[in-house]
Amino acid sequence: MTLMLFSLLGAVAALLYAVINAIKIKKYPEGTDKMKKISESIRTGAKAYLRRQYRGVAIFFAIMFVVLLVLSLFKLLNMFVPFAFLTGGVFSGLAGFFGMRIATASNARTAWAAKESLNSGLKVAFSAGSVMGFVVVGLGLLDTGLWYILLNWYYTHINIVSEAERIVAISSAMVTFGIGASCMALFARVGGGIFTKAADVGADIVGKVETGIPEDDPRNPAVIADNVGDNVGDVAGMGADLYESFSGARLSAAALAVSAGLGVAGFALPMILSAVGVVASIIGSLFVKTKENADQRSLLGALRRGTYISSVIIPVASYFLVRMILGAENIGVFFAILSGLVAGNIIGFFTEYYTSDTYSPTRKLSDSSETGAATIIINGLGLGMRSTAIPVIIVGASVLISFYLAGRSADGVNMAMGLFGVAISAVGMLSTLSITLATDAYGPVADNAGGIAEMAGLGEEVRERTDALDSLGNTTAATGKGFAIGSAALTALALIVSYLDQIKIIDPSYTIDLSITNPTTLIGLFVGAMLPFLFSSLTMGAVGRAAHSIALEVRRQFKSIPGIMEGTADPDYASCVDICTKSAQKQMLLPAVIAVVSPILVGVLLGVNGVAGMLCGLTITGFALAIMMSNSGGAWDNAKKYIEKDTAHGKGSDRHKAAVVGDTVGDPFKDTSGPAINILIKLISIVSIVFAAFTMHIHLL
């Protein structure tokens, strides 16, 4: 109990630090009246979207709540799950909401600060990112801490069980508590992703490609929608997304610690590790500053310094943590944490290697635009596919190291400890989440600032500075994505093991046969491997259709509003925002329903072995597909930017046009479908756990 107080302390520290940053931002001026006006319309659009989204999601949550309540009345589910489902959803939604609020409050301020100096721009944007990073972690720790206190009280005073049973009851209930966060994250990522990319693609197709006006040109009717999209997709979506990664990793690690016999101490370790991560991140973020006359390289150095300092504090602290909490005999767990942290950094580096124009893959990709759009598409897809190899090897090595070092014991390998090792390595990977997320979320703010600078006519110099900040954001975002993808794979594995544990807890006599020669497991594997493809098809199709509507609307306005091209008449920005909002709301439903229904359906048709196979197939294929889509998309984006820097073949050239096609295809890849697969994997795993008892009662095979 006292141990868990550290978790709440961590929550308070994180939220306080977020508030301090928010106050700091508010002190900066928002700039000219025009800037205020633009910023206000972005804010209004983003708020309107989120309001609509939460309204739609509320209906879904209400239905799910009733379903879960019925399950728990039939004793097929712990009675707290329906309520934890709601709190998880609300907290995850709040994380996205606060992130969006602060981001829309910071965009104009960043632009105005960039007028002063690059360093000031960095400060504002990074503070905005920090609010997001620390809010996500703080709310996550708060949710878990409060529920733990409640459950602990319940099992000590109301439903009295022995001390040994108590932590089993708590951990097996809480492992399902991620379901609310996962559902909300899926809606936020998919809905926000559709919105942002529909606006971006639609604006680019007609604006950049057909009409030849620059990006963020105020004459483009979709320009406000595009900026709103950055906030609802890249900020609010990412916030909800990482909130759920963070929850899933900690809760599954805690559950596996308990089944490895580590009791309350084991349960508390992932929470305390995360709390220590908050402190490490605060220390790290204090080092993010640079000289007044800094260039881009030293800016990157400043951001990196913050992350690296945090990454160095964690191993030192966690060494003592593990020794104190679990004892010197379990020091292997420390190596598991370390391996996760190192793996996250390596995957992050290779994400950058494959997608940044400072390395050869993206440079070569931009060369292939010489022979047109088709070759840049073919080579970009190839680049993404190739880039799956190293993360797979790194995750594999990390699993092996965590398993064998944490599981090492006098009499061979302790299976349960080994599996806990794999789960805690995911927590290790996410321990510096506050600061990696801060460096990630700062990107869209800088992007928006650039848009506002362009629209408000702040001049070349400011735009150049915001572009520098933005391009830096792409690099740090790549690293952040590496962490998100790597931790998703490890967490998903932990959840599969938790699923099997749950089956054993519910009915110890249930025969589980996960051999690939068992036809139900085998078919489960096939179905699981297919799901990420089906899901990506739906999300990409949604972006395609929504972008098509936006493109038609932009064309219509160009034709029907006289004076729009001369800048004498304002385009109708609101109609584009409205189309995006409606499309996103309509189109996000089917993917979400598939994610929730498929594990139940597979469970009913194929039973537990089929579900376990499906989870496994889903994780391995989803991992590879998500990396491919993210990296192809990132590389196309930066290949295009690389061409724009080239004076000979810059904007408007045939090569640039080809690169824009690549960038446009990459948009839904990297910002809608790719990241959504990570959530899909975990959501399906958690739904499987929640419905485990149900499908054990009702199944065909």
Add this chain to the structure above:
Amino acid sequence: MTLMLFSLLGAVAALLYAVINAIKIKKYPEGTDKMKKISESIRTGAKAYLRRQYRGVAIFFAIMFVVLLVLSLFKLLNMFVPFAFLTGGVFSGLAGFFGMRIATASNARTAWAAKESLNSGLKVAFSAGSVMGFVVVGLGLLDTGLWYILLNWYYTHINIVSEAERIVAISSAMVTFGIGASCMALFARVGGGIFTKAADVGADIVGKVETGIPEDDPRNPAVIADNVGDNVGDVAGMGADLYESFSGARLSAAALAVSAGLGVAGFALPMILSAVGVVASIIGSLFVKTKENADQRSLLGALRRGTYISSVIIPVASYFLVRMILGAENIGVFFAILSGLVAGNIIGFFTEYYTSDTYSPTRKLSDSSETGAATIIINGLGLGMRSTAIPVIIVGASVLISFYLAGRSADGVNMAMGLFGVAISAVGMLSTLSITLATDAYGPVADNAGGIAEMAGLGEEVRERTDALDSLGNTTAATGKGFAIGSAALTALALIVSYLDQIKIIDPSYTIDLSITNPTTLIGLFVGAMLPFLFSSLTMGAVGRAAHSIALEVRRQFKSIPGIMEGTADPDYASCVDICTKSAQKQMLLPAVIAVVSPILVGVLLGVNGVAGMLCGLTITGFALAIMMSNSGGAWDNAKKYIEKDTAHGKGSDRHKAAVVGDTVGDPFKDTSGPAINILIKLISIVSIVFAAFTMHIHLL
């Protein structure tokens, strides 16, 4: 022994029927002198390519032969395997070679016959396809039959073992005999695929997109290379490919029959079933004819009639076969065969549904060209991803049905019989291979005929007729691909089971733990899921690079050869053929090496459980990725053709240009990477089996 004679009889029947068709074709005239000249240059190019390819492959085969010989000297491999490796390679190569010879002999004849009537054109092209189809099946049955006689003789006279042991020794040796065919198939598919798509893409990029001259225009320097490519890629590649599918399916089914305790009768069943398939295909192909004034719909009807008649004969015949050979108590095996055949047809239908412009998916895809290249790429990828769902469900259902019906016994499910059921369903799916392959291989012949008609200036009417034949070919090719993909998945599953059987035969005490909670299996699964992505990246990258060289060469010739655009000077066709040949030879090596080395490396690092996991991950992800790539590619191709039929937005319009980008991206998808994945899956499986004893001796984990 007497049973196996039916296999040889089937071989003789198939080869005889092929010869009859070849003689029939030779009687047709080759047309004008210009046609003869063009046809001759295609023939020369194709021969030169194949000669070069076989020379390169010979070195690879020599090295592999030595490796296998060393393994067999160390008693880590049956001593016949190195030699069977060679015969498999030679027979598979021969299948491709004969197919290519007859195709290059028939293209001008088809064009000339189409001048007479559509029906005559169909006759010649279909006869050419038939030669290919029956040669593949005939050589396959011949190879197996001869080896069986040799091994039977060896184990009766030289290394005398009991009758019961004899068939175990024979079947466990012969299950590895597919390795030669698989290696050759990979080279043929990858090398040929790179050649044909480099030429096609390169020719299109500069010819169609930049310069705006029509397809197959004799002024395009890459036009001959493009036509050569159809023959070395789509014909020779496909021949070698399906030869190996056919071998793999029969040999693994035979091995599993023996481990299910069915003895010689069980071993013979897949062979006899294939021999019966030859007869059924001959009968079916006799019905492929149409009235003189036939339209496209009745042409398709004619081709379909042939396939359907064969598909009806098989179930009737196999019902009696199973009763006679295995006895009435094993009649469940008949249902397994039937389920495979039905599954193949359903998957074939849905392949057509997703890729033919007579159905809504492709029509909608062509609509999305309205907003440019990016949207047609996004939607095409989405279409391919979506199209994976039904094949997965069908294969899943077929596995369940085969497993439970064939495995049904008085005391529950007989596991070994059930797994044999899954394997024999693949043989059932491929039982009508001769005729499905005939309808498939006829396509490239018609395509070439169209090219020759264009270049020789035979006039609009002839070109229209060859186009009708060609577009029909696309439809039937889709069905053929459905069979190839479906049977690859089922065969791969059978090979995984065979692998595990081999482990048990080599060392019955070896502990196999295929649970997904075993970290080595788990990492194997991850690596397996990543391999198809890595492999596709390499093959697509190869096409991209080769196409780039071709595009530069075509541009160079357009600039440097005066009078080329006016048609007064001939382009240098040979240089393009040469570039394609060299690129294909250079680039096909790495993918092949990865396919051979990765299972050995995984075996050495992770042991048997890791290899089994890898095979499983590879099969499930490869299956989905192969379907996606094939169907996206097919749909883009037909979406482009659909736009070309539209008079308002036809050739030269912006919509058409966007569709050409889609088609170009789809080229390596559908004709290089996609089909090569099927071979990759089986090759890695067979290499794992061949090196099983080796990796059981030497491994880290």
